[in-house]
Amino acid sequence: MDQLFDVSLFAAALRMVAPILLAALGGAICARVGLFNVGLEGLILIGAFSAILGNYLTGSIAVAILFAMGFSLLFSLLLAYMSINLQANVIIVGIALNFLAAGLTTFALRAIFNVKGAYYDKDMKGLPKLDIPVLKDIPWLGDVLSGQSILVYAAIVIVIVLQFYLFRTVSGFRLLAAGENPVASRSLGLNVKKIQYAAVLISGALCGLAGAQLSLGNVTMFTEGMTNGRGFIALVATMLGQSNPIGVAGASMLFGFMEALSYRLQNFSVPSNITAMLPFVVTIIAMIFFKSSGYKNEAKKSSGSSR
């Protein structure tokens, strides 16, 4: 057991939490304005690919992260325009976006890198690892928390910022109001459409960061469909955390830990097919304890129901 739950497991867990957490925060802010963003998966995939592309073209990590955010932002704009302006069902658009992301990245992989399946360059630099002074000297805790990629810390900071923004600022309250009761908000003179746009775009940027962490955080490579369901797990984290940043962080921790554990168990001669199921099984079990609002309440919403 000691071998199983050692320091490196928790460090790996934190690394795997980051993409789920970043995307889940994006999902949460969309959920807060009444949009169920199923497109997270595709947005992360776009982010992961663009990060590699930015890195490949310029060799700069900063540009790579900007690429990831930029392209994911562009795609979330598509989602926003279609679901808010054209009033298409946001879930269908989200699903379509996932298809588009999968198709575009595989095509671009062939067109730009001229490879099939995966692109890997051993000379490519990944995200820098930060050693936090003082913290890194604390036994155990230092080994877990220090030396993570910059985006892991960014994720933690964003949780706090978002929590403060949503529940302590005027503009945050407006955002909540726009989701809670769009009609009333409109009558108070709030521009609900603008607020929804902002929320979707923020989620796009966050998914871009999630993608960058995925493709540049641990290994520097891109594989087709490398998100492998993380966007959907992030959606569940959003729901479990009741779209509350700190709650979302808690749920993401659980799923990230399960993912790390599933990799770790492979070393204990458990078949990889069984261990890989772990995050998904735990996610489904976790959903039992979370009661979503009844379908009738959802059906009454103007933005369409997911159930």
Add this chain to the structure above:
Amino acid sequence: MDKLKSTLQSLVQPLLAVLVGLLVGAIAILIVGGDILETYREMWKGAFGSFYFLTNTLARATPIILVGLGVALAFRAGFFNMGSEGQMVLGALSAALTALYIPGPGWVKIIAAFAAAVVVAGLWSALAGWLDSKFGMNLLITTLLLNYIATLFAGYMVAYPFKDRSGSAALSQTEMIDASVMLPKLFQGMTVHVGFIIAIVATLALHFFINSTTKGYEIRMLGGNPLFASYGGVSRGKLMVMSMFISGAFAGLAGVSEVLGTQYRFLDGSLTSANYAWSGIMATLLANSNPIGTAIASLLLAALQTGGMGVERNTDVPLEISSIIQAVLILFISAKFTISFIKRKKAGAKDGSAV
């Protein structure tokens, strides 16, 4: 006359979408430095160029149609069943194992394999419906997650307990099924098999079920307006489990027809990498959950895919060009950005259905 007019109008949207899809595809071809006309000519040839390629397209369309029909039924009831992939894989696995291990003559095995696939896939799908109606777990999410569990489980089954150890190949697959269980091909030497006939019959059956039976009406009512349906005495929970069972059963049919008609064994990853399930979901979206439309859209998507293979064989343009065109089609359709949409919006009617 009015009927003709409305039929034509319902065709405007898909045709426009295809046009835009090809346009975006053309841009992608230009980007990789290909010749647009030549690429599209090769695509046409790859899909319909000869009798062989045509039947190839039909064979590919078979599982896509079946999956699409199941999804269409669930969508009509207002349920986002995204779990076709897992349902199909489990159906295929149970079909292969039944065909291998049930004793008896060929026709008994075939019936048993079909029954096993339909029941297993149906139950797996109904599980998600039950979880939603009982525990309020979001069906869209559970079906997505169950996909991963099902495919990983099937992979485990053929990598360990039921692995084919007869050959030298280290593939994760079951043994080959007996020749007496194989579904006959429709034409000598061609890939299309009896499964295609099953798919066509299923299309007509579902069309009849949705439009002409009481249960079908209840399903449409539930999807169109859940509140009205509840007022009208429709029990959502029961109907959800039932429609999810049928929906999964269709995916199971897709699985069994692939195993008995094309692959003759269950090979891990062969159904998922061919993207049958997701193509089926796309077809449903394209056809706005109309059964006959779903079958036509499935043929279109299958043609795009086999056409893409032709493009890959004969030009420098990668076959992924098809996935771009497909995704644009879906995106365009989902936006409902058409004349009819704008008209309806002007009339103030709001489409409350799931799709």
